[in-house]
Amino acid sequence: MRRLVDVTLTMDDTVRGVEIRPVRLLTKDGWNTTTLSLYSHCGTHVDAPRHFLPDGVGIDRQDLSVRNGPARVINLVPIEPCTLITRRTVGDNRSEKPGVPWLPNFAAVC
Secondary structure, rough: OOOOOOOOOOOOOOOOEEEEEEOOOOOHHHHOOEEEEEOOOOOOOOHHHHOOOOOOHHHOOOOOHHHOOOOOOOOOOOOOOOEEEEEHHHHOOOOOOOOOOOOOOHHHOO
């Protein structure tokens, strides 16, 4: 059975790389507005091939079907920021999700 898992993190001012600043207040200005400043690698995101490959496409040109399919969901909370995530980092755990192969490259969490 196919199941979608939303791994999106909530963006607030406790997330590293996020700054939320009120600009207008309802009580003072008659409306609320906020300025958001986001580092491009904060929170939940997908790196486009162009991030690592000189001739890689931008995320706006990538076929999204390559981002859908069998996957492992792994809790990375215990891992320190800016750690290269590899199979060794999270353990092999093949029995955790039979039939879902490990990819040769993984991700960096910063």
